Ligand code: SF4
């Protein structure tokens with residue numbers, strides 16, 4: 647059972663994308679006019695990338711972008727209910743959890759056994775589960791009162 651997002655903001659501020667994905671999304675709309683999008687989700691993601699993400703920097707084939715919906719003061723998404731598929735599905739996109747080199751503090755790393763998390767990863771516990779001991783136990787595989795760790 648996934649504990650969900652701890653809202654650390656790492657994947658929103660900035661958004662990191664493969665440079666080629668970003669290029670695909672911002673290519674002139676006319677180029678895409680007759681494109682057969684793989685899905686409505688694809689189209690929604692492309693529109694979101696082109697319209698709502700502003701390039702900040704780039705390095706090693708990755709481009710870093712500022713999202714106009716990210717509220718830094720409250721560390722929250724101002725479009726949470728309407729966020730695009732690339733955000734709402736992150737990081738598993740409906741598939742089984744699998745090792746990924748993403749953010750070590752991401753609470754979704756708790757969906758993986760420790761041996762499959764990035765070296766030095768320290769996943770956060772979402773505040774929403776602090777008052778749900780059963781969820782905590784399920785994630786950690788031990789009793790809250792067990793001090794043997
Ligand atoms: S739309 Fe929301 S969830 Fe997606 S990158 Fe922007 S702030 Fe993050």
Ligand code: SF4
Nearest residue numbers: 651652654655657752
């Ligand atoms: S906990 Fe994970 S999904 Fe949530 S904001 Fe942080 S990096 Fe993104």
